[in-house]
Amino acid sequence: MGFDLFSFMFIIFSWASLLSMKAEAEAEGIKSARLLDLLIRDYTVKSLDRDLRTGIVHTVTLPANFSGIKVDTVRFRCGSLHRYGAQVKEFHLGSGVIVQPCAERVMVVRQNLGYNWSSIYYANYDLSGYQLVSPILGLLAYNADSDLSYGSPFELGILAREKPIKIDFSNITKASNKTGNWPLCASFEGNGKVTLKKQVSPNVCVATKHGHFGLVMESPPPSLPVRKKISRWKLVVGSSVGAALGAFLLGLLLVAMFVKVKKKARMEELVRRAYEEEALQVSMVGHVRARTTPTI
Template identity: 65%
Template sequence: MGFLLSFSLITLLSLASIRNEAQGIKSARLLDLVIRDYTFKSYDINNKTGIIHTVHLPANFSGIEVDTVKFRCGSLRRYGAQVKEFHLGIGVIVEPCVQRVMVIRQNLGHNWSSIYYACFDLSGYQLVSPILGLLAYNDGSDVNFSNPVELGIHAGEKPITIDFTNATSIAHPSGIRPLCASFENDGKVKLKTPASHNICVVTRRGHYGLVIESPPPSAGAPGQARKKISLWKVWWGARLGLPWAYSFWVCFWWQCLLMQRRKQKWRRWKEEPTKRKLCKCQWLAM
């Protein structure tokens, strides 16, 4: 009995810890660090060079896709590489050029991409694609897995291109051509016309997305927006609250059962002397 109660409490606390970690992420930079840590925790030294491997994140990070691939710095510069939507052209420069480079590709999905609305000034624009990220870290023999060094990636002879064609896109009015958005480290957003349909040309590693100008609000928009926000809150509240409610219910009834058994034991213990006295009196009367 005690084991089951302890197991329930430990499970509840572990779920709460993971959930609080996800809820506490309010910045794009912090999300990068969390993804980096999970990537290196799942790192397998037997992974072959040039082969893309999927990183499995906890369930509370659902919607985020992460892939990793390691390269030799010199080979990456000579031949370039294709990492999902990112094409690194020949001559790509890694700074500093360590022996081995771990490249991490992110697709934040639409839910987690919304963090960029809070971290960057996107007023007047809205995302029509998930945020795609390209980062690199030292993967040499001297790598510190608890705090790996972030590396720079810069285009060389040929540019770095990002193909958003297969990325899930939010429906937007036909005839409107999205712009390429580059999210800079200083919190600014740079917009650029795509080289071709859904193809963005960039010069370095970072985070990118497609945006369009936000349509003017209609008369009924505020009420509709509040309704959508309310439904969103109800959905997330139910999703996060149900495990807590179930665990609380189990613990509550478990405690009630223990208290009931203690009362019954106490009642029997009190009645025992009375029964003994009654038997003694009957024996003397005889």
């Protein structure tokens, strides 16, 4: 019995480890924005409760390797969504929205990729000259007519012909409008195209269909080293100190030159005296030698 329990626990642990390794491998190997959408879709489907009521926002729990990504999903009847619209986090879908093709129910998925995972869009889209100042927000729709636990649902289209979809970035952007520079609304198409538009109001963008959206601003040019402005009193003090130091050094130089000249003159005087004394001694010796002994 103990052996069977141990074997069962070992199998459970191994299965959990394999799932964790699989999730880690998936997270580390993601380079495509499209692949990330598919993985989020699969985890969303797995987390759904069969008895989930329509119109209720459900928070999706992702593996730890997808930390930073926030996903919410909600199921609607296509007719009700068309008549009344809906609010899904930052996305406001007005009345008249159309889901194509949709027989009865649709699963709407809202993504917030966070700043970390949003960097994937730099590799998948041409954003040269611009930088993201908000996380990427995604609004996608999938078929929810059949049992979602069997197979993967196919993607549907969301069209807002009468009233555009509003996307409010107010609570997630790091852009400051105090400088007077307003971010642009970026819409990331499935074909790799980026469309930039002006905001309709502060931190609010509009769209006519599903997709991924973000706020961007022009990248600042490389800054040159700025020379600090020196105050006048610092300049005066610095000039005075410099002048005093220069005068001090000049004085030391003059003193050194004077001492050197004085020392040289003294040496010359000593040499001259030495020569005179030596000449005097030679003269005296010569004089003594030159004298003759007087004859007595």
